[in-house]
Amino acid sequence: MLALIQRVSRADVVVDGETVGAIGPGLLALVGIEPQDGEAQVARMAQRLLGYRVFDDGAGRMNLGLSQTGGGLLLVSQFTLAADTASGMRPGFQTAAPPDRAEPLFNRLVGACRAAHPVVETGRFGAHMVVSLVNDGPVTFLLRA
Numbered sequence: 001m002l003a004l005i006q007r008v009s010r011a012d013v014v015v016d017g018e019t020v021g022a023i024g025p026g027l028l029a030l031v032g033i034e035p036q037d038g039e040a041q042v043a044r045m046a047q048r049l050l051g052y053r054v055f056d057d058g059a060g061r062m063n064l065g066l067s068q069t070g071g072g073l074l075l076v077s078q079f080t081l082a083a084d085t086a087s088g089m090r091p092g093f094q095t096a097a098p099p100d101r102a103e104p105l106f107n108r109l110v111g112a113c114r115a116a117h118p119v120v121e122t123g124r125f126g127a128h129m130v131v132s133l134v135n136d137g138p139v140t141f142l143l144r145a
Contacts, residue, residue, distance in 0.1 A: 001041040001105075002032040002081050007054050007139035011074045013123040014130040021121035023072025027054070028133050031109065032081030033102040034095060037145075042105055044145035046112035049073060054139050062139075066117065073113055076123040076131055077106045099126060 005027050012022035029049055055064040055071070066073060082096035097105070103125050114120045123129045 001034065001037045001045045001109075001145040003045055003049060003143045003145075004030040004032075004078075004081060005049065005052065005054070005141050005143060006133060007136045008074075009134040009136045011072075011131070011133035013074065013076055013121075014132070015124045015127045020124050020129075021074055021076075023074045023119060023121055025136070026069075026071030026073055026119065027066055028074045028076065028131070030076050030078040030081055030131075031106060032078055032083075033097040033105050034082050035097045035101065037097060037105055039108070041145040042108045042112060045109055045143065046116065048143050048145060049075075049113060050117050052141070052143065054141065070118070072119040072121060073117060074121045074123075075106075075110055075113065076129065077102070077125045 008028050010024050011028040013020050050067045051065040053065050054062050055069045057063040079096040083091035084095040085091050110122055
C-alpha cells in the first residue's frame with residue numbers, strides 16, 4: 001500500500017460538479033493499493049497517516065503528527081500511484097490491485113482512520129475526480145506500508 005501525502009492548507013475533491021470531500025489544514029493522501037496488500041497494510045498505513053510527523057512544533061520543526069494537530073485527512077483512492085513505470089513510455093497497471101480487491105481495502109483504511117481521528121473525508125472510489133489542494137511547505141512524502 002502506498003500513500004503520497006501532502007501537507008495542505010486546504011484540499012477538496014469534486015465529482016460531477018459536486019464537492020464530495022473537503023478539509024482545511026491537514027493531509028491529503030493519494031492512496032494506491034497493490035495486489036499483495038491486506039489487513040496488515042491497512043492497519044500500518046492508518047497508523048502512519050495519523051502519526052507521521054510532518055507538522056511544525058513550537059520551534060518550527062516537523063515533530064507533530066496529524067493526531068496531535070487535529071487537522072483534517074482527505075483520503076483519495078488513486079490506482080495510478082501503484083503503476084509500474086520502470087520501463088517504456090506507458091505505465092503498466094498489473095502492479096495495482098484490481099478494483100474488486102482494492103475498494104474493500106480502501107474502505108477499511110477509511111474506517112480505521114475514522115475510528116481514530118475526528119476529521120476524515122474521502123473522494124469517491126473509481127470516479128473521475130478533480131482534486132484541488134494548496135500544498136503547505138511544500139511538504140510531500142511517499143509512504144509505504
